[in-house]
Amino acid sequence: MRQEADISIPENNHASSPLFSVIIPTYNRSHLIKRALNSLVAQTESDWEAIIIDDGSTDDTFSAIFSLLALYPNIYYRKVIHQGEAAARNKGIELCKGEYITFLDSDDEYRPGHLESRKKLFARFPAVNFIHGGVHIIGNPYVPDRFNPAKQIHLRECAIGGTFFIEKKLLLSLYGFNRIELGPDADLYERAKKAGARMLKTTLATYIYHRENPDSITNTFNSGGSQKQNTTYKKTC
Numbered sequence: 001m002r003q004e005a006d007i008s009i010p011e012n013n014h015a016s017s018p019l020f021s022v023i024i025p026t027y028n029r030s031h032l033i034k035r036a037l038n039s040l041v042a043q044t045e046s047d048w049e050a051i052i053i054d055d056g057s058t059d060d061t062f063s064a065i066f067s068l069l070a071l072y073p074n075i076y077y078r079k080v081i082h083q084g085e086a087a088a089r090n091k092g093i094e095l096c097k098g099e100y101i102t103f104l105d106s107d108d109e110y111r112p113g114h115l116e117s118r119k120k121l122f123a124r125f126p127a128v129n130f131i132h133g134g135v136h137i138i139g140n141p142y143v144p145d146r147f148n149p150a151k152q153i154h155l156r157e158c159a160i161g162g163t164f165f166i167e168k169k170l171l172l173s174l175y176g177f178n179r180i181e182l183g184p185d186a187d188l189y190e191r192a193k194k195a196g197a198r199m200l201k202t203t204l205a206t207y208i209y210h211r212e213n214p215d216s217i218t219n220t221f222n223s224g225g226s227q228k229q230n231t232t233y234k235k236t237c
Helices: 033-041 061-071 085-095 114-124 168-173 184-194
Strands: 020-026 048-054 075-079 100-103 130-132 135-139 142-145 148-154 165-167 199-201 207-211
Touching (some): 020 085, 020 114, 033 075, 048 061, 061 075, 075 085, 085 168, 100 168, 165 168
Parallel strands (some): 020 048, 020 100, 130 199, 135 207
Antiparallel strands (some): 100 165, 130 165, 142 148
16 A cells, blocks of 8 residues: 555645645544545535645544545645644645635535635635635534633634635735644634735635534633643634
């Protein structure tokens, strides 16, 4: 069987420049990541690349996705030393070639028209360089407040990073995600807004956000606000 390095990306060396780069950070999600990837290859929009950043998984993630990597040459894979979700996303940003960067958490999924609907929004509003919103939540809609993890707030009050579509040059100017334990999505959103990003919020609920998994970070804070042991990552607000 081919080894992981055989399908990893030569640094900044893949030739095409697609409209969208989809960055998929993953850590020990072998049982879920194929669902995410199947939703991606089912997109009605075809002008995309995907970069999977395996954040040092110790499970059989690579074996689980090998067949899809072999079938789809626009899906790239890179395994890195475990450093957390923000670092994994930043590695994907470093490697990607798309005009716009978006994200897909490996335990979430897209509706078939997700990418196409955002392409149409960028065409309709050409000045916009940051689109967010449009999420369907499955499971608990409440997450810990990043400023007070003992407090629960509704996801409708949050900036959900999986829904972000950001012009690459804007994201590079912000130096990607800060490596903070809680709220890296909200932190990036606030920095982009402060920098004058031309933002658009959509209500087209084409990003499916799974919150029923008990081992995500947003489900692993106790009532006192401290984090219990977990094996994956998911965000607070």
